[in-house]
Amino acid sequence: MKTPPGLDKGLLKAKRLIESSEDIKVYSHRDCDGITAGAIISILLERLGKEHEIEFINLNQVEEIKIENELTIFTDMGSGQHIEEISTSNSKIIILDHHPPLPRKNMKGELLELNPMKHGIDGSTHISGGGMTYLLSKKFNYHDLSWMGVLSAIGDLQNSLTGKLVGLNSQILEDSVSIGQIDILEDLSIYGRQTRPLFIALSYFSDVNLPITNNKTECILLLKKLGIPYKEDERYRRLCDLNMEEKRKLFSELVKMLSRQVPPKYVKYIPQLVFAEAYDLRREEKYTPLRDLTEFSTAINACSRNNDIKLALRILKGERGPVLDELESVSRAHRRYLAEKVELIETHNLLKQKRNLQYFKTAEIKDNVIGTIAGMILGYGDWRKPIIGLGIKEHGTKVSLRCSRLLALDGIHFGSIISKIAEKVGGSGGGHAMACGAYIPHGTEEKFLELLDNSLKGKIG
Numbered sequence: 001m002k003t004p005p006g007l008d009k010g011l012l013k014a015k016r017l018i019e020s021s022e023d024i025k026v027y028s029h030r031d032c033d034g035i036t037a038g039a040i041i042s043i044l045l046e047r048l049g050k051e052h053e054i055e056f057i058n059l060n061q062v063e064e065i066k067i068e069n070e071l072t073i074f075t076d077m078g079s080g081q082h083i084e085e086i087s088t089s090n091s092k093i094i095i096l097d098h099h100p101p102l103p104r105k106n107m108k109g110e111l112l113e114l115n116p117m118k119h120g121i122d123g124s125t126h127i128s129g130g131g132m133t134y135l136l137s138k139k140f141n142y143h144d145l146s147w148m149g150v151l152s153a154i155g156d157l158q159n160s161l162t163g164k165l166v167g168l169n170s171q172i173l174e175d176s177v178s179i180g181q182i183d184i185l186e187d188l189s190i191y192g193r194q195t196r197p198l199f200i201a202l203s204y205f206s207d208v209n210l211p212i213t214n215n216k217t218e219c220i221l222l223l224k225k226l227g228i229p230y231k232e233d234e235r236y237r238r239l240c241d242l243n244m245e246e247k248r249k250l251f252s253e254l255v256k257m258l259s260r261q262v263p264p265k266y267v268k269y270i271p272q273l274v275f276a277e278a279y280d281l282r283r284e285e286k287y288t289p290l291r292d293l294t295e296f297s298t299a300i301n302a303c304s305r306n307n308d309i310k311l312a313l314r315i316l317k318g319e320r321g322p323v324l325d326e327l328e329s330v331s332r333a334h335r336r337y338l339a340e341k342v343e344l345i346e347t348h349n350l351l352k353q354k355r356n357l358q359y360f361k362t363a364e365i366k367d368n369v370i371g372t373i374a375g376m377i378l379g380y381g382d383w384r385k386p387i388i389g390l391g392i393k394e395h396g397t398k399v400s401l402r403c404s405r406l407l408a409l410d411g412i413h414f415g416s417i418i419s420k421i422a423e424k425v426g427g428s429g430g431g432h433a434m435a436c437g438a439y440i441p442h443g444t445e446e447k448f449l450e451l452l453d454n455s456l457k458g459k460i461g
């Protein structure tokens with residue numbers, strides 16, 4: 001897939017605007033995609049010798065910004081915000097975003113909004129905010145930043161439904177493969193390829209509840225049955241240690257197990273559920289959390305959720321050594337936090353069932369991990385229904401939805417459903433088919449759940 005001519009022109013215009021500016025301010029989003037986009041633009045500006053400052057903010061902070069610099073750049077944000085409200089008669093703004101763009105009225109100054117959706121390209125699967133930022137850096141011939149464009153897409157879950165990167169994402173991936181940064185591997189869709197013992201990684205396979213789900217003993221038994229050693233010289237083997245033959249055996253067994261569990265209409269999607277393309281960063285050590293790009297994105301998310309974006313940037317800019325110990329401790333704290341919250345939901349029976357959905361409501365979970373936790377709980381609940389996490393926050397309620405990929409492969413797009421229903425109760429939202437979210441006003445939670453439940457009648461199961 002080639003960059004559409006209109007977008008290409010826009011990127012060249014952005015290049016000239018940057019070249020002619022001396023005082024630049026960058027704002028980027030605080031998630032993996034946004035942080036990586038921020039790293040790309042900041043490396044680019046450093047290489048160009050441009051004075052700049054970068055700040056990572058939440059979406060709701062955009063409209064509070066006071067523009068004071070010659071050029072303001074937004075990465076992975078801006079399209080869905082009322083930029084016109086902060087624009088001034090002499091402001092110059094570049095937006096590099098992939099979220100649905102708002103119509104602009106009464107825009108002052110100069111705005112260059114680069115967004116794939118303005119060129120008929122799907123911004124939730126074909127390119128990320130970091131991907132857009134990489135395309136700009138490519139105009140300066142910095143192809144070596146392509147691996148970060150790939151990381152952004154993965155951090156934004158753009159490959160999660162099909163197990164592959166498509167569209168402009170696959171072009172960015174090709175850029176990176178062609179200069180020897182990334183290896184593409186045909187693999188299983190199991191998280192933790194480089195760092196988790198295989199029998200543990202398998203136990204988290206949770207799109208559909210299987211005998212092995214959350215049961216490490218069953219996982220060991222399964223591997224033994226298949227003749228796949230789970231240990232080698234007292235060391236637990238990981239997915240990346242398996243040879244092709246072993247992967248094939250495990251693949252067919254998982255397909256068989258899943259086929260026994262799911263209603264007939266889902267059977268045709270099962271291979272897509274088990275297969276995934278994996279991406280290895282060749283320069284990173286094997287068995288480290290930075291070797292596999294999906295695990296790398298988890299590491300960046302852990303930094304973000306720990307409010308340590310500086311650490312994430314140091315890692316993205318290539319620092320290694322002691323910084324990896326810091327990352328390990330942040331990641332460990334992150335995992336502990338997630339496990340505690342999953343346990344909280346279980347021990348207090350917070351997971352409630354409605355006819356077509358299940359949900360939990362709490363004020364005890366940070367809003368930036370509610371989605372992750374909803375995804376983890378899927379393995380404990382009923383995989384046939386989506387799971388909705390409601391986080392009561394100071395200024396409203398954060399809603400996150402996760403579901404088995406089978407529902408999404410079967411054609412349900414929860415991102416568009418949630419966006420419509422959030423609007424009905426005075427909120428806003430959107431996202432991917434199987435991972436999405438919204439903000440709704442306090443007190444509308446019951447109404448929201450009821451509307452969502454009714455809208456799924458006949459679509460689930």
Ligand SMILES: [Mn+2]
Nearest residue numbers: 033076129156
């Ligand atoms: Mn993004």
